[in-house]
Structure formats: structure tokens, C-alpha cells
Amino acid sequence: MSESDSSPKIQTTIETGDEASRDAPLDARDTVIETRDLNVYYGDEQALDGVSMEIFEHDVTALIGPSGCGKSTFLRCINRMNDMIEVCRVEGDVEFGGKNVYDDDVDPVALRRKIGIVFQKPNPFPKSIRDNVAYGLKIQGYEGDVDERVEESLKAAALWDEVKDQLDSSGLDLSGGQQQRLCIARAIAPDPEVILMDEPTSALDPVAASKIEDLIDDLAEEYTVIIVTHNMQQAARISDRTAVFLTGGRLVEYDDTTKIFEDPEEQRVEDYITGKFG
């Protein structure tokens, strides 16, 4: 059986207690993802060192830190994108909705529908706009109205008004910012719980980047968003909580974004944020 036609093994609903929403105070949000003592190696090189962290529902969580400190590695562990890197070895737990995503009975393809990912460089398929968004739906054997879902996803990605009359044109003909929103629509279509974003605006001009930032705020009404960014102003602007990774793949401080940027506990974090290194 191929990965794509196997039935979803990952739990697809998250047990939440009280009605959680973006309006809930930060300390009242439910845990969606929890890592415990996560260690990741590429061959002999350790990229993450004992990372234990909870991600909360409807949060925008920013992962910041200097180059090579393991932010992208951490992000890719959450939906098992690191499985595709042969030399990569993961130890420890990554729980999503209470289930360890590294358990043998978890289907990584089903997991990636629940935890979508958007990369730094927009990477639409060389297909029509419609087919780009419908791609995941077709793989999962979606039984609803595909065109309706494509429209909903493009609306949720703030792209519908710009492309509704050209759904059969190639996704590659769009501008960089539009291509990135198309990739966001593609991630949204299978109805995920979590959207991972790895520096989603760093390849875009400031206007296109600002549109994506606004969109992230809207997306958090519906989804949980985890974003890697090198741009500290961006982290401060758009995130609820910020995790600071430093050299050696260690999570050094994780707190409400305001606390991290205004009054961090760790001198090293203050030094990093104020530009003393990094």
C-alpha cells in the first residue's frame, strides 16, 4: 500500500477542554503540540538538544535564533518532514493531540494534512491555480465539492479576489507574494489544525510580506501557526509567544512575546534580541 492511499492513522481531532479561541487569554489556551526531550542528529552532528516545549491552540508561535540553531529542524520534526532526510535521527517525543507522531502506526502523509507546511521560497506545482489547491484533496480522496473547497481555501489565503477569473492559469505565472498565498491555500485545503511556516516572507518584497503577516493574524483565528523567522520585528509584530533557540540547538527561553522582547529572563536572549550577536 502506498503512503498516499493508506488510511489516516493520526488522531484527527484534538480533545479540547473549554471553548478555546484566539480571544482566549494566552494562559487559557489548550496544548496542541508538546515535545519532550527532543534530540535530533544529522549523522554525528546534533542539531537539537533536549527541546521540551508546548505549543498552544490559536497561538502564533515564533521560533527565533541565530542561523544554524535548529529552528527549521524543530519545525520539520513536528510533521515529520525530517523523515525525508536520510541522515536525520530523531529521539524523544513529539505529541500532537496527545499522540506521539513518531509512533509506528502514524501515517506521515495523513499527519501532514493535519499539520501543513509553507516554505521560504514559494513552491507552487507547475499546474493550474485550481489544481495546486486541489492537489491534497485529490490525494486524500476528498468526497466533498472540490471547487467549493478550492474557493474557500483561496478566500482563507486572501487570494480569491485576485485569481477567481484565472483558476486555470498556471500557479507559476503569479507574483512571488501571490505564489506564497497559493501555497498557503494549498496547505489550508485539507483542513489542517496547524500550519508551519519556515521564513515565509523572507523571499518577498515588503508589500507582499506585509500581506502575509496580515494573513497570518487571520489564519490564527482558525488554526495554530508556528513560524520560523529571522526578522525579530516580525516576530514581535505577529506572534503571541516566542521561542528563542541559541547555538547548540537549545531552547533557551520561551514565553509571551511581550515578555521576551521587553524583559527576557536570560542575558543571552537580551543580547541576541538587541543585536549583540547573531
Ligand SMILES: Nc1ncnc2c1ncn2[C@@H]1O[C@H](COP(=O)(O)OP(=O)(O)OP(=O)(O)O)[C@@H](O)[C@H]1O
Ligand atoms: N539536511 C541536513 N543535513 C545535514 N545537516 C543539516 C541538515 N539540515 C540542517 N542541518 C544542520 O543542522 C543544524 C541546524 O540547522 P537548521 O537548518 O535547523 O537551523 P536554523 O536555525 O533553521 O538555521 P537557518 O536560520 O540558517 O535556517 C545546522 O548545523 C545545519 O547545518
